[in-house]
Amino acid sequence: MEWRHRHLFDLDDWTREDIERVLALTSEIEGILNDGGKALPSLKGKTLVNFFLESSTRTRVSFEIAAKLLGMGVINWAAASSSMAVKGESLKDTLWTLESMGVDVVVVRSSWVGAPQYMARKLRRARVINAGDGTHAHPTQALLDIYTAWKRFGSLEGKRVLIAGDILQSRVARSDIIGFKKMGSEVIISGPGNMVPLNYKALGVRYEPDFAKAVRESDIIYLLRVQKERWQVNAIPSDYEYHLSFGCSEEALREARGCAVVMHPGPINRGVEIASEVADGDKSLILEQVRNGVLVRAALLYLYLGGDA
Structure with a gap:
């Protein structure tokens, strides 16, 4: 069944059934990994960029591990050394550059409330997943x-x-x-x-x-x-x-x-x-939450990038 959401900003517009679908897929992925991971669903050929403008350990690393478990390519965009930070490139042009290179999903963390929504409006094809925007949301x-x-x-x-x-x-x-x-x-x-x-x-x-x-x-x-x-x-x-x-x-x-x-x-x-x-x-x-973060984020990547679970 096709996933009905294009981007993930928060859970406001989710139903209980949406959440239960993520729980079921996450449980399935956990079972596959516990059995050796040979039948894990694949997103080979897809690319994720971690676009983090605030510090992170658990969220950024778990998205990277989750993406690699599914066979994806991962780019950890370095804010401090980027053209946006050093050479005056706009956020819009930075996003269009990354999308033109073939990025399929942008995982964004920012102190700016509404940054994921802004980025989704500027991107033509890539999906956006909110990894925390200011004091607003962390779905x-x-x-x-x-x-x-x-x-x-x-x-x-x-x-x-x-x-x-x-x-x-x-x-x-x-x-x-x-x-x-x-x-x-x-x-x-x-x-x-x-x-x-x-x-x-x-x-x-x-x-x-x-x-x-x-x-x-x-x-x-x-x-x-x-x-x-x-x-x-x-x-x-x-x-x-x-x-x-x-x-x-x-x-x-x-x-x-x-x-x-x-x-x-x-x-x-x-x-x-x-x-x-x-x-x-x-x-x-607490440590179980950390472990489950990888599994849940793998399930979300699969759903948002065209998986039919």
């Missing part, structure tokens, strides 16, 4: 989070997801809220008042300022780091004080439901939003 992170939780719990219907931390500056939070709600989950947010959007009710979530209480109520405890690079002033008095009120410690986790798991999009700040004992503990799915 592939949300999909790998949903896949990780789905593998653990099966159905996500009625599961209670706590997203805690710097909600205001988090593109992950917004995409996760949309995605988990489409899967039938209830979403709670928690964090300091200055880190919670004023219009949080419009997102269809409940705000619980008491982090310990929110932990006790939740099946999935999803922690976010304080994005100090996006704040113009000190957002918190100190890392230590933040950890006392909103950090997930062993003590806090002991009060959680027996089935509860801990997730984090990375990079983690140990001793701030999460204690090392929790990050490395048996309830942590």
